[in-house]
Each structure stands twice: as structure tokens, then as C-alpha cells.
Amino acid sequence: MRFDLPDAPPHAEALRRELRDFLADAGQDWTPEIRARSWMGFDRGFSRAVGARGWIGMTWPAAYGGGEKSGLERIVVLEEMLAAGAPVGAHWIGDRQSGPLILRLGTEEQRTRILPGIARGELAFCIGLSEPEAGSDLANLRTKCERTPNGWKLNGRKIWTTFAHKSDYMIALVRTSPAPEGGSRHAGLSQFLVDLRLSGISIRPIRDLAGEDSFNEVTFDDVMLRPDDLLGEEGAGWAQATSELAFERSGPDRYLSSYPALAAGIDALNAAPSPGAEVTIGRMVARLNTLRGMSLSVGGMLERGEAPAVEAALVKDAGNVFEQALPEQIRNLVDPADSPEGLRRMLASLAQLAPTFSLRGGTREILRGIIARDMGLR
């Protein structure tokens, strides 16, 4: 395992100032609940405004609506969005994984059809991996896509699909041929770009414990797909879907999900001091700074074209521990009954969200299993 700190990209401070001005303006009416939801907040109007500033698809070629900036400049944007608790959910998945996947593996038609829309903040994506029988054991998925004379026919069911009910497209991982007898279950899987308006698709929101419709069950009943809805290569779906994991797991969204509560907690402590609070805050700040260094290191490696899959798993695990503990630590310093209403509402929201941090994107146990294997255990 290796972590190498990159330098900040040129003009980073100017870019941060631009973002802070933009966010101060856009965020005037964000409630504590919105800020607590972080990248689970969905606001198409906001995403369009972000897209108009050129802050989505920043690294992509201009021909597809991108900004041809470096990955590290993109991280500056992500960091500022998350630190402000901006509702980035409508463009987050498209910018983080669907867009890059299409850029790398898509046909020219797919790229020109889809990418500019993501970059404008107009097309929202969801991730179709999990199924009722395929959670951590993703290769156990059952959703099937069969060839027809005119394309493909999709049948099956995805579950826990975040924002499917609000999205335009899903990138689904499905089985296109049976796993070879006695062979790897990773064979025979393919990825499809599924337009969620197609007939035969039904999307049922599943209410989460916070009472929100954030994820869904998506059922495919003889959904007819065109030949060019296949993304990448038939049968290469597993490798394609897992190739983006280092991007998905190492970004600032893996340690900043509850950051706004730290800033709000500090202000509450200034209004009503709590003995010994500075030690707890200091430890949290030290962890935050270190996690940021770890995440940026992986960002730098990705920018150099390396494949830091294990380092990314480690950042996500360590980051999740931090973002999960953060609201509890603040709660231990500021009695909820005495805290300002904004902080109280933020902590209440985070209490209900925090359990998901170490589930979504790969559970803690699965991540630690990946790390253990890399260390030569297992």
C-alpha cells in the first residue's frame, strides 16, 4: 500500500473562492436537514446551476461537454460542495461513475447522446447493482438480458437503487449468459444503459428509516433494449463495474458526509462551552486533516493512471468510521436539549443517516476483507 500526497492544483485557491461565493449564494435557504443529507440530497435546479458553472464532468473532453480539467481540480469542487452540505445528489452519480464509465467504454453515439446532458446537470443516473439475493455477494445477481433479433430483452429486479425514481438512466449489471459450469460467476455479466422511461420498468420507492423515499425497487418486465444500449463489451460487465471502484470509494464523499455537523458543533460550543471540548474537537480535526491527505493521495494516484483499489477501500473504511462517529462526538459535547435548533435538527438527521455510511458502496466487512487479502491474509 502506498500513499503519496499530490500538490494542490494550480489556481486551487481561486477556484475555492469561486465555489464558496457560489455556494453561499445558492445555499441561503438550505435547511439543516438538507445540509445533513449531503450527497443524498437531490435538487435538479441546483445541479443545473452547478453544470452551468462547468463543475460537472470537469475532466471530460470538451467535445462531450467536459471542461478538460485535472482530476485534482475536480476534487477541489467536490470538497467544497460537501463541506457546504450542498444537495449534489442529482448529478453526483453521473459525475462520479456513470459518466466516466460511458466516456471510457461507451460508443461514440452513447457519449454524444449522454455525456453533455450529465455535464449540464440535466441527466441523473442511478446504479443498478444490488438485487434481493445479491448484496455483498454481487456476483449472485439474477437479472437477465437476452438477445433478441432487434436487441435485448431485460427481465429481473434491482433493489436499493438510490434515486431510481428521480433518475433518467440506470447503468445495470446483469447476466447475459449463464456462468460456466464450475467456472467463475464473474463471467457472463454485462452492463446496460437503461433509459428509465422504457415500458416494462416499474419503480417502487422504498421508504427509508428517516421516512424519506431515497432508494427503490426496480422491476424489469420484458423491457426491450436496443443493441446500442449495451455498455462496453458483452461478458465484460464484472471487470467494467469493478474498475470504477477506486474512484467510487476514495473521494471526499467517503469522509465528509457529516462534516456540516462539525462546523455547526464548533459554533454551538462557542455559544455554550463544554469542559474538555477542545480535546475532542482537536482529535476530530486531526483525523479530518489526515483523511483528507489519504483521499487526496488516492486522487493523485488515479490522476497518474494508477489503480489504487486497495488504498481506496482503506480510505472508504477509515472515512466511514470518521463520518459515522462525528455526529455522536458532537452529541456528546453539546447536550441536544441545549443545542441550537439548527444543530439539533442536523444531528437528528445524521443519526438516521449514519448507519448507511458503512453499507453503501461496499460494507465495512467487505472492505476490510479486501484489505486483508492484499496483506496476504485469506
Add this chain to the structure above:
Amino acid sequence: MSELRSILVEQVERLVADAGGVAVLRMVEAGEWPATLWAGLEQQGLNLALVPEESGGVGLSWGDAAAIWLVLGRHGAPAPIAETMLAAALLSAAGIEVPEGPLGLAQGAVPFGRHAARLVVPKGACVALHAPGECVPAENIGREPRDAVTAEDRIARGQLPNLFGPRAGLLGLALIRAALIAGALERILALAVDWANTRKQFGRAIGKFQAVQQQLAAMAGEVAAVHVAVHQAARAVDARGLAEASFEIGCAKIVAGEAATMGAATVHQVFAAIGITEDHELHHFTRRLWSWREEGGTERFWAAEIGRAALTRGGASLWPDMTARDAQGVE
């Protein structure tokens, strides 16, 4: 890693390994001076590593020095070379010629004070060079010499430049201890992984049990965190000097202390009874880890300082203050 750095790191690695590995730690704990090792380190000019070239030193960066300290940590830091490097850096920065021999850094109890050729006493923005006087020997729980040495005749005294600031001794020592902790943790993690693949119970290697895997994976996260924090701190010193790197150094010492606690507990759990025995090498590292947490400021000390600053600046400043400290790339 620069070429110079990797050559140095390799040399130190070879030197410390050849000088006896755990045997030299046992020797030190028995109160003996690791003379062969020290001679080798001095021969390489390591004591002058942080002294600028124009003052007759090697002119290493703090990043290079930290890389060397990591190596020393992996071997349990059996000689006071890191402290001597720092003491020499302070002396030369204050315009004082660096004497030969191990330097006793009087920043708290003096590491290997009984063996010090000279005593280096940082006090505020001044640093003084003294002959060592009376020595009351003591040790930390790593059984490393941590002596009380009186400062006899003052040989020289000088003012530290602003880049070093009024707490250079403390900040330098904190960075050293954090780096040594990073190295020692790396070592015991490797030992534990090796043991987990060797020791069999219930018909298989204990490393095949998920409970063991998960603990070691979590520890790997802590070890990586300390490495990154030390790297951040050394880089901040190179960019802005010790005085202006207190935030990063404090962060590194906090994370190092927490990781030392967690890592030592984890490896002892994995090794179980054998790891508690005197004959096993593990305790030479875990006892040092527990000691190094306490030296150069505890987690609590640095956290109070960083936390107070964060509270004073207010919630809205926390994030901008942190990002403003980024090393700027060149265009």
C-alpha cells in the same frame, strides 16, 4: 521518493539491520551503548543530515529526515540518532558549530542522556550547547534511557531564526516520535500478519479467521493514516518551517498516538500469550510505542491546542483554514 532519499533510506536500513536487529534493542534496554551502530551512523554523516550543506552538513529536507526516521522506527530506534539530527539542526540554525558525538536533546527527559557528548538545550527561540553535568539515569517503559542531566558549562548560545520559532525543540521531537511510531507500527503489523499465516488453531492458520483478518485490516488503516499524517507534517515543515507547521505536526502526533494505542492492542490480541513473553520481539516495539506516545506532547496536549484554535476561529473557518494550508503546485 528522490534518489538521494532512497539511497539514504537503504543505507540506514542495512546499517540498523546489520547492527543486530532485536539484539541491539535488548542491549540498549540492558543499559549498554550501541557503539557499533552509532559509529556506522556517524560515519554516514547522519548526525549532520539536517544541517545545511553550506554549514558542512548533508542538507537533507525534513521529508528526507522523516523517511529515515520511519526506517529507524521499523527497527525500534536503537540509538538517539533522530534526536541528534534535530539537535544538530537547531544548533546550526542558531549559528553554533555542531560538535561530534551523540547529542543529548534536553526537551523533556534526555534520550540516552548518560551517553551524550554534549547537551543541547532549546529554550524559547534560543538554543544553548552545554557540557553534560550530573546524570540521574531513568528510563521510559520502552526501557530506553531517558535521563535527567544537568547542564554544566555553557559552550555556546544562539538565537533560532523565525522559521524555527519558539517551540522548535518540542515540534521537532513531536515529528520524530510520530515518524518512529509510524515505522514501528508498520513493523509490528508485518509481524502480526506473518504470525497469523503461521500459527495454526482448529486446523488452519488463524489468519483464515475473519475475526483476525478484520482486526488486522482495521489496524492497516491506522498505520496508513499515521504514514500520511507524518508525510503531511514533514512536507509542511519543508514548505513553511517548524514554527508554521505546528498544526500538521500536532495532527501527526495525535494520529500517531491513537494508532499506537490501537495497533499495540491489536497485535497483542493476535499474538496472544506468546507475544507477552520476554523472549518474543514484539514487546520491544509495543513498549516503545506506549512510551513514544508520551514524548513530544501527548494526543491530549496537541488536541487541546488544535481544538482551541478551531473553536477560536469558529465553524465557518475550519474548512477554509485547512485547505489554505495545502502545498501549492507549480504551474
